[in-house]
Amino acid sequence: MQPQYSQKEDKYEEEIKILTDKLKEAETRAEFAERSVAKLEKTIDDLEDELYSQKLKYKAISEELDNALNDMTSM
Structure with a gap:
């Protein structure tokens, strides 16, 4: 009887x-995936910041161009 229990114990171990x-x-x-997600979230944040910055630049250039065209047509 004892060897059978020993075998079961070994199997369970x-x-x-x-x-x-x-x-x-x-x-x-899971830890690697969490780090990857954090890096991707940072990349998204950086890209969103860059997009916002570029939109502001575009708006400023568009306004400058509109003003230049208005100046040219009013001459």
């Missing part, structure tokens, strides 16, 4: 080890 390894692997992947 091996299963626990496998599951623990899988858990560590999953946690590592």
Whole structure:
């Protein structure tokens, strides 16, 4: 009877080890994914800031061009 319990215990210990390894692997992947998401969110923020800046520049240039055209037509 005792060897059978020992075999089951060994089997369960091996299963626990496998599951623990899988858990560590999953946690590592999750941490990497979280870092990747954070980097992507920062990239999005940077791109949104750059887009806003470029829109302001475009508006200023458009106004300057409109003023120049108005000056030319009023001569």
